[in-house]
Amino acid sequence: MTFEPTLDPVAGAAAAPEARRHVLDPASGLAAWLGQRGQPAWRAGAIRRWLHGRRAQSFADMTDLPRGLRSELDADFRIWTTTVAVHQRADDGTEKLLLALADGQRIECVLLREEDGDRRTVCISSQVGCAMGCVFCASGIDGVVRNLTTGEIVEQLLRLALLLPGDERLSHIVVMGMGEPLANLDRLLPALAEAQDPEGLGISQRRITISTVGLPQAIDRLGAANPGYHLAVSLHAADDDLRTRLVPVNKATGLADVMAAADRYWETSGRRLTFEYVLLGGVNDSREQAERLARLLGGRAALVNVIPYNAVSGMPWKEPTTAAREQFLDVLRAAGVNVQVRRRKGARIDAACGQLRRLAAKF
Numbered sequence: 013m014t015f016e017p018t019l020d021p022v023a024g025a026a027a028a029p030e031a032r033r034h035v036l037d038p039a040s041g042l043a044a045w046l047g048q049r050g051q052p053a054w055r056a057g058a059i060r061r062w063l064h065g066r067r068a069q070s071f072a073d074m075t076d077l078p079r080g081l082r083s084e085l086d087a088d089f090r091i092w093t094t095t096v097a098v099h100q101r102a103d104d105g106t107e108k109l110l111l112a113l114a115d116g117q118r119i120e121c122v123l124l125r126e127e128d129g130d131r132r133t134v135c136i137s138s139q140v141g142c143a144m145g146c147v148f149c150a151s152g153i154d155g156v157v158r159n160l161t162t163g164e165i166v167e168q169l170l171r172l173a174l175l176l177p178g179d180e181r182l183s184h185i186v187v188m189g190m191g192e193p194l195a196n197l198d199r200l201l202p203a204l205a206e207a208q209d210p211e212g213l214g215i216s217q218r219r220i221t222i223s224t225v226g227l228p229q230a231i232d233r234l235g236a237a238n239p240g241y242h243l244a245v246s247l248h249a250a251d252d253d254l255r256t257r258l259v260p261v262n263k264a265t266g267l268a269d270v271m272a273a274a275d276r277y278w279e280t281s282g283r284r285l286t287f288e289y290v291l292l293g294g295v296n297d298s299r300e301q302a303e304r305l306a307r308l309l310g311g312r313a314a315l316v317n318v319i320p321y322n323a324v325s326g327m328p329w330k331e332p333t334t335a336a337r338e339q340f341l342d343v344l345r346a347a348g349v350n351v352q353v354r355r356r357k358g359a360r361i362d363a364a365c366g367q368l369r370r371l372a373a374k375f
């Protein structure tokens with residue numbers, strides 16, 4: 013596996029104070045702004061179509077808008093609030109962007125390509141850092157800095173779409189980057205709604221997965237707001253003692269409440285749930301733990317996504333051995349649990365969530 017980091021010279025430049033509104037934010041007020049200038053309301057849709065569907069990178073690209081309007085738009089709105097600080101490509105086609113936000117914070121997002129087939133999945137971040145404190149995860153090492161705005165979430169999608177040739181489209185979204193998406197639902201949901209616009213990215217909600225550490229009340233909120241998304245719940249342990257050690261927020265939520273909320277979401281959505289289980293060598297990968305997980309899930313229409321741990325430098329956790337991983341999978345399969353192992357795409361660059369941000373702090 014090789015990768016080539018590309019540094020964007022703009023990233024380090026001093027940022028000028030920026031008063032322009034972010035046009036990628038659905039609450040930017042674009043429609044009202046156009047109205048004040050006597051422009052027809054449909055122009056807001058046309059501009060969004062240029063940005064989301066036709067991959068315009070500047071207002072100047074929007075060649076069917078009156079020239080004067082394009083420069084007025086440019087004066088009051090900006091399209092990009094981020095710069096690409098690092099762009100990595102792995103030889104399996106995976107590309108990872110480290111984006112510098114307007115306030116200098118950094119987030120990661122990834123484009124994953126299927127070897128065969130048209131699947132083009134993007135993995136996006138929902139927060140700068142993370143407050144959940146999962147002990148093995150790089151994203152939470154320094155806690156949470158802030159929520160991403162809706163516009164910053166949309167911008168990740170568009171930046172990644174721009175990496176595709178013109179005849180390819182993004183097909184799936186996974187909210188599995190940095191942060192806890194259900195802790196930032198108010199900004200995430202409008203961004204995911206934008207992604208579904210048939211004249212924009214046109215990604216149906218069935219192809220959007222939200223991965224959560226398991227916050228019962230927020231799962232209920234999501235179910236009430238929109239149960240159409242695919243929900244993935246990060247378990248990592250099938251008993252409260254171990255789960256609280258690995259996923260500290262479990263002390264407050266407890267496993268039983270997480271499972272009950274997941275069940276309610278399943279009842280409302282009718283969609284199969286996914287449970288994620290990061291295998292940490294010698295910690296949660298024993299035969300007994302696999303049996304306990306099978307008992308916990310017993311009877312549920314669920315898929316278990318087993319993720320071999322990606323080592324994070326400076327952390328004591330190890331990947332499971334092949335034998336331990338196979339045993340774990342065998343026990344689950346023998347108990348009739350649907351299980352899949354997450355393939356390691358772009359293993360070198362896709363290392364652990366939040367890792368690139370830390371490694372690249374020097375750029």
Ligand code: SAH
Nearest residue numbers: 149188191192223224225246288321322364
């Ligand atoms: N906050 C959300 C999204 C996190 S990232 C959640 O907890 O689900 C998606 C998955 O990657 C989570 O299951 C997370 O626990 C896992 N993960 C984090 N660090 C990892 C690492 N170093 N190796 C493998 N998986 C990791």
